[in-house]
Amino acid sequence: MIHVNLARGFRGGERQTILLIQALAGADGIERQTLVCKPSSPLRDELAGTPDLKFTNARHQLAGHWHAGKADVVHAHEAKAVHWAWLHRKLFQTPYIITRRVDTPIKPKLSNKAFYRNAHYCVAISSAIAQEISTLTFQKIPIIPSAFTPVSPNPNVVKELRDGYSERFIVGHVGALVDRHKGQRVLLEAARQFQVTRPEVLFVFFGRGEDEQILRQESASLSNVLWMGFKPNIGDYLPMLDLFAFPSRNEGLGSVLLDVMNAKVPIIASDVGGIPDIVKHKKTGILVPPNNSEKLVEGLEALINNEQLRSTLSINAFKQLERFSPDAMMEAYLFLYRTT
Template sequence: MHICHVNLARGFSGGERQTVNLIRQLAERGIHQTLVARPGSRLFDELEGTPLFTGRECRHFLKGHGKPADLWDLVHCHDGKGVYWGLLERFFRKTPYVITRRVDNPLGKGGGTKLAYRMASRVACLSSAIQNAVQDRVPDAKTTVIPSSFSGFPSSEERVSAIRQRFDGKVLVGQVGRLLQHKGYHVTIEAARKLVTSHPEIQFLFIGEGPDEDWLRDLAAGLPNIQFVGFQQDVGNWLAALDVFVFPSLSEGLGSTILEAMQHEVPVIASRAGGIPDLIKNGENGILVEPGDPDTLRVAIETLVVNERQREWLTRRAIQGLAGFSPNTVAERYLSLYKHVLFEFGE
């Protein structure tokens, strides 16, 4: 079996991390793979040395389709532009393709987008919210739900201890990810503003970078309980150092960073938005709050900060439910999907 993965994203965020996770897992199973990505993509660096793997640079979905000698059995499209690359492969070579849809916003109204999703052998949606969004626009799309995996970012006691010593005496509440408005950092800032006097022991850490950083820094100006620590290569250590993880997104396909926090045994407070309720059952393995509401976020943070037993309960239940989101489990589900599609296509 030869799988061609296509990810033409310009940056490197959650979807690209999931692409790397899957390719590595499939390589361990002896699957021959090609990756089509933009020149200079970090994806190539992350996958350097992966066995049975070939990289191919491509600037546009109209290009990079190669020669007949490069035939693969199936194309897996991991981002929006890659969807059209897969559609062209279907027309030119009669090659089946599958799509992973990672966002819960409505599909584009253009005829090309509808055709691409209708022609796909399967559309793997990260959550039920995404599946509903796809089916609303393309009712005859063949959809299934396959979630993201956690990445298993490592941590070391020494490094975690050093981070905690840097904020000695503080209760660390952190948010990790791209600094974008829809991720709800501004909601966290307002919650922090309401807690700055009543709970001076709480220190909020924003771990990441992004295009809305200047706007968010302006919103947080004068708040001593907020610190922007930037992108951190050893994000596992920073997650493990937290006492509480917050994820108040206004919209979210799934929220794989929640899984990373759970894996490091950090209790999670997240918004009831998009696919997040697929991961969190309120009061069982985390706390859900209303999106865009800093008051309910503040109350949830206060509750966990003062209640160590509840934090332990939530993290214990969260760990118990992680098996279904391991890189191994998710890779097996995709491998089964590939085999099923190829069987159908060969009939």
């Protein structure tokens, strides 16, 4: 079993790679696993000590093939890994599986069609991504959603933060600070309006990314905006929130929403990409149109003014988390591996 993830950094896809490899360790039929990744990949530290796991260096798609050797199946976890898996099949006749986690359009190039049509399975983490993949291949697209592991928050962190803002209603956001993807400017526009109409509402942003500096500059005049930076232990911070806002412009699934649900924090999010696969409107959260600050403001106002609705949504959301466990994800992939 060979996993391939050639990403440089660490985002949701890398977290899911880790959860799957850990869940597969010791599973019936999985004798050993190999992870092909960059020498500097954060995955190495995160997976150190995982039983029967070997690492193979690959700085690019052409590297690491001979060292990884033959296997029963190759699993490509991100875009560059798809190229690697296709080439490995040419070299060793090894079947491969692709998991696509983003809903951005796939360019209809001949090479992309070859990569996807030669895969034994193309897996999507949401229905929106399955629809995108279907433009390149004629096969049925299995949908296997992302998983998460419940984390018990540090009560001292929660208490310290809440004590510091005891008079404020806190609306939080977690995500890479890349506005074209996560839509932080939409939430900042809402904050701009609330600074006048509801000054008790505090907007707290967690994360880092290429737009961090410009977003900080654009919000410098907003006294109701707080930038917290990246927190590896985000589960310690989510319980401080009264409400979670996720105004993404596009989203493969939005797996951080699962952590928010586990913290029993109500959610308002964009009706885009794979988000509706997790957030059911008026049942497990509130959905609003993407790129629309006015509708976001309306939704925020409705939730802030209705404590009972916030409670109902968060309880319903928490109840659905069992289907997003690492074991559920692992079993779904095991079925695909065994039928490849």
